[in-house]
Amino acid sequence: MxxxxxxxxxxxxxGTACARLCLAAVRAATAVVTSAETAGSTGTAGREGDETRQLTLYEAAFLSGGPTRVVxxxxxxxxRGRRLLLAHTxxxxxxxxxxxNELERSVLxxxxxxxxxRITPVRRAAAATEAVRGLAARLTAAGLAVPDGGGARTTVAGAVRQVRAAAAAVVALGVVALLMPEDGGAADWLVALWFALPLLLSVSCLAIARVEAHPYARWASPAGQQLLAAAVAAEGTDQELALVAVRGxxxxxxxxxRAAFTHR
Structure with a gap:
């Protein structure tokens, strides 16, 4: 039939989407444990310093959006400092x-x-410089960023999107199956029940991911996510630059x- x-x-x-989500969640959890152990090896004084530290805007940018956000x-x-002119073209x-600083030197x-x-090749080239890699390494060593290695940044967010797409595909396939004429096939309620099972699997995985892994951060570890919330509200912080760091x-x-960054 x-x-x-x-x-x-x-x-x-x-099944494929849910398996990918499970693997991404396991890799993310392993990366967090590894980074926490690395940070813990620096001693109690270092841990106490991390608990009270405040993120710089560049650190917040990396934890929110990675190397490109830093650039x-x-x-x-x-x-803003009149050292560059960004045209809307x-x-x-x-x-x-x-x-x-070193980041501005890498941009120049x-x-x-x-x-x-053009801004696009500048963003791509500057994001791969040693200054940005050094920033990433420091955040990773402090346990605030997810290590970039062994597939650790196979994002939970991307896997969640795939599960959502799979759930929509299951519904669409179920509707097609119900609308197609059957020659002595199963009753409509039985066909609907068949398709309800993979849909239940997808919805269950999404619910578990929502509880266990939300927010679906690609770059920040749980400790880094906690500090991000305080980065925008920090006293003396340029609020517009802070919003750019966190939101892009x-x-x-x-x-x-805005047009300068979106122009193609």
Whole structure:
């Protein structure tokens, strides 16, 4: 029967997606334990320092959005300081070639000696520099970031999206099976029951992931996520830059600046 073939497709979709979600959750948990053990090896004094520390904006940017978010924050900060000009056409121009830190130096190097470039290749090149890798290494050693190795960043968020898509596919396949004419096949209620089982599997996995793994962070460990909440509210913090660090360039108030990052 055609409904049986559709049911097999539904089970394949649901089973594959749920298996990927389980593997991603296990890898994320293992990475967190490993980073915590690494941080713990520095001693009690180091742990007490981590409990009271505050994230810098660059650290918050990495934990929220990874290397590219760090570069975006650097570009916006330099534009605010009149050291770069970000055009709504997607170009960046150097105004003041004197960097204030290693991250700004890496951005200027990515722009090149001509002093002007498209923003997209600059973001890609600067995100791979030693300055950003060093920031990632420090956060990982402190137990605040998920280690980048062995598939640790096979994201739970991506797996959750796949399970949601699988659940929608199961529903669609079930509807098709119910609408197709059957020659002496099973009753409609029995066909619906068949498809309810892979749907129940998908929904159950989503519910468990919601309880155990939410929020579905790609870069921040649970300890890092706790510090992120305080990063925006920290006294003396530039609120616009803090929002860019945590939410990305979509939090920019200036339409022209937002257009600079979204122009293609």
């Amino acid at each position: 055609v409904s049986v073939l559709l049911l097999l497709l539904a089970w394949c979709a649901a 975006d924050l650097t570009l916006v900060s330099m534009a 997607g170009w960046v121009t150097v105004v003041d070639p004197e960097p204030e 190097a990515a722009i090149g000696p001509q002093g002007q470039s 360039t979509r939090a920019l108030g200036e339409p022209e600046l």
